[in-house]
Amino acid sequence: MSSELSAHVRTARKRAAFKVNVRLLGWALCMPLMAAGIDALNRNFALPLPARALLCLAPLVPGFVFMRHYKRAIAGADELRLLIERDACVFTIFGLVGVFICVDLLENADVLPGFVWTTKTLSLAILCLYGLGVFFTARRYR
Amino acid sequence: MINRLRELRAVKNWSQAELAERLDVSRQTINAIETEKYDPSLPLAFKIARLFKCRIEDVFESRD
Numbered sequence: 001m002s003s004e005l006s007a008h009v010r011t012a013r014k015r016a017a018f019k020v021n022v023r024l025l026g027w028a029l030c031m032p033l034m035a036a037g038i039d040a041l042n043r044n045f046a047l048p049l050p051a052r053a054l055l056c057l058a059p060l061v062p063g064f065v066f067m068r069h070y071k072r073a074i075a076g077a078d079e080l081r082l083l084i085e086r087d088a089c090v091f092t093i094f095g096l097v098g099v100f101i102c103v104d105l106l107e108n109a110d111v112l113p114g115f116v117w118t119t120k121t122l123s124l125a126i127l128c129l130y131g132l133g134v135f136f137t138a139r140r141y142r
Numbered sequence: 143m144i145n146r147l148r149e150l151r152a153v154k155n156w157s158q159a160e161l162a163e164r165l166d167v168s169r170q171t172i173n174a175i176e177t178e179k180y181d182p183s184l185p186l187a188f189k190i191a192r193l194f195k196c197r198i199e200d201v202f203e204s205r206d
Contacts, residue, residue, distance in 0.1 A: 079183050080171040141174040 020073045027066035032123075034059045080141060088133030095129040143204045148176045150194045165189055 038055045041047070047055070074085065106112040151161050151172075158176070162169040167186065174180035181202075182190065191198045 078167040078171050079186060080168060080174055080180060083180070138170075141170060141179050 020069070023069055024066065027062050027069060030062040031059045031066070034062060036111060084134060084137045084141070087137040088130055091133030091136065092126060092129040096125065097132070099125055099129070143178065144205060145175060145182045146183075146193065146201055146203075147170065147172070147190065153178075154194075161193075164193060 039056060039057060042052055074082065077085070103112065103115060103117075107115045147161075151158070154161075156164075158172045159169045162172045165172070165186065171180070171186075174185075175182055187198050187202060191201050194201065
């Protein structure tokens with residue numbers, strides 16, 4: 001009876017964690033999708049300046065909601081998970097400095113001629129480094 | 143830090159998942175503590191000691 005209950009609790013917890021992850025992913029996907037839509041709107045319609053400015057600031061709304069969910073998910077996370085997240089952030093920061101230096105060198109060596117960092121490449125680099133950071137750190141504690 | 147968590151858990155005949163549930167942490171946390179890859183925070187160490195009805199020093203010991 002107790003093991004049945006405990007299995008039930010475990011399943012419920014897993015389901016709750018899955019829901020949080022899906023919600024976080026949803027918010028994370030919402031921002032670039034919104035950005036693409038707003039960009040298309042601004043390109044195709046001659047909207048007045050204040051409207052364009054408001055539209056351009058709109059992706060901040062899901063950004064803040066994402067942050068709120070993320071903060072709640074982090075607050076409810078267990079301490080090993082927090083350690084993994086922290087290590088992943090450190091990995092991202094120092095990794096990014098390394099990537100900047102390497103890309104600069106590659107550009108100077110004509111391997112990547114005319115490479116320019118854009119919002120998209122930078123966001124992608126940050127997300128990839130963060131993912132790698134989580135993967136490597138989580139592997140250490142497996 | 144050296145710990146006797148695996149030993150204490152075995153006495154109670156609990157699985158890592160069961161212990162994790164009682165301490166409200168993930169199974170990975172228990173595994174990392176048992177394999178001494180990770181030292182728990184002081185609140186968690188107190189929680190573990192309280193759960194096994196012993197002192198922190200009875201569960202955790204410094205390497206030196």
